[in-house]
Amino acid sequence: MTALWLHLRASRLLWALPPLTALILAVLLLRPDYWVGVWPETGAAAQIPAIFLSTVAAGAAAWISTSRTRHRLAELTAASAIRAAAAEAYRLGAVVIVVVVPYLIGQAVAFVYTARTFPVGIHLWFGYAAMGIVVILFAAVWGWAFGRYLSAVYAPLVASLTWLVFQVFPADRAALSVISGPVWQQPNLSVLAVRLAAVAAFTAAVMWARPRRTQWSANRNAPLLPVAAGLVTVAATLSTSGVIDRAVPDRSLCVTGEIDVCLWPEHEKYVPMVRRVDARVASLPAGFQRPARLHEYGIERKQFSYRGQTVTQLEGIDISEGLQSNLGAGVANAVMTETLKPCDLDSIRQAKDITANAVGRWLELYLGQGSSAEYQAVGAPKEFAEAWSTALAAYTKLTPAQQREWAQQRLAQLATAYCE
């Protein structure tokens, strides 16, 4: 412990602690704050800095790893009484601590933000926090291995660049790290444990392998063991997935109203938003039909068979980014489907009648209260663009009462033309 502390105190990397911590907090706080109040999103949001930190860890580990040859101490350390592997481990440990401490500070700050309301599902936060640590440890050993066998000039560059490419490209599919933690997914703890074990084995292999040969030793072995361990770790990472779909919750959080909306229990903070939209639904004019109950994405599942396999598809309204417009669009979609049930949709399509689309789009805006960046009909057929601009004009230029009258008239037109 004393040796580790000495290494840490002597490390120039300590100077990187304050800027790294500042960077982590900036990454966490200078972004949309929909993660506050939802544990899985909190863990994932504070895990994002690990993506950047791990790149720093790879470069810094490669840099520190080469310090022995840079300062021409290879001969001296090779002849020292202390075991070479232990000496290496202390140095690597110091690097890891310097990188992990800012990460943990970030996670702690995120924890405090969400702990103020303390919703259910804290185990999901823990899983994402652990995921970030695995990423950082893997990157540090990755960089250390490069520093061991490449020259000091190129090792950090190669280590950080290869790590960055590995991380954002192949490892992304395996969810080595995530960029959001939607509530219908959870970190796969057993996979994380396997990865951690693989990284530990990789670390041991790199530590125990003889350092690059010194002038006097006859060790000309190729770094077979570290390379093999590294490849095994990469394979263990790429062949597994860090996140899995969660099981349907035993009791979902159902908000009763004009339309009952059932949420994930972790999404307690969205209840006021659901009530707001429900109040808008209640104010809709006659003619709109309401479904009895809607579900949030992932609570409803549909199973069908595709090429002989049973596929489970998640369904429902996705409000994971906390936008009322997303909820509004989902509810509007369900209301329009219900309303147009008795109508002949094919003849509406053939007549290229934009009325139904215009009313649907207006309903999205009306229920979502236009609360976010509007998505646009890019690349959509001309009828869509026309319907959407009609709806937007109605929504922005008329008073709410006039809008409801406008919608009611359009619905009446549709009913007489296409519906039974």
Added chain:
Amino acid sequence: MALLLGGFTAWLGLRQAPVPTAAQDADAALPVWRLLTMGAGMLPALGLHSRLRDLEEMSTRPHRQAEQRYLIGLSVACAAAFLAFASMTLNPAQITVVARSLLGWLGLSLISGRLFGWQLAWALPLAVSGVLTYWGGGAGNGYTWWQFTARPHNDVPSLLLSACLLAAGALAYSASAWRRKSLRCYHTSPASQANVEQPGIAAGIASTPPQAS
């Protein structure tokens, strides 16, 4: 090295990967060629590292000139090799963006090298790339004006920014130990200047002589 990076760019450069950004609703994707361009842009500054750096700080004009020629030659060679390989798969607009960001990365790595030592020339570009990726905007709302590695090929602010970074890098490169020392001497009080020999002449630098008080 540049050939290797260029080769990788030709091979994998067009793949895209989702990256975290601060923007909401943005399906931000980072093509691999942007990352590899950063690597290629840092190489010349890394090449300035020398085991005899203490000795070289004492050097005079011929060595400095040789080093400058080496830096320029290396930059041109790296850029040419990288672009040649990259152009096998990237389209002309993307190649223009690559060439533009090479200027910026070179400038940044020169600044970083001057600040932390040439072996650490990769540190500042890496940090900047994180900032650019995270806060530089994404697919939905376009990129911010300072995201010089991703804006369209005919974007004037990005070109200016890259050129400024390169100029700043050149300035940092020219701020050798001798020059910094001589500047510091001119800034001391007139009374102490009497004892100072003219270091500018010794270093072979054309700079304005101290003002007679």
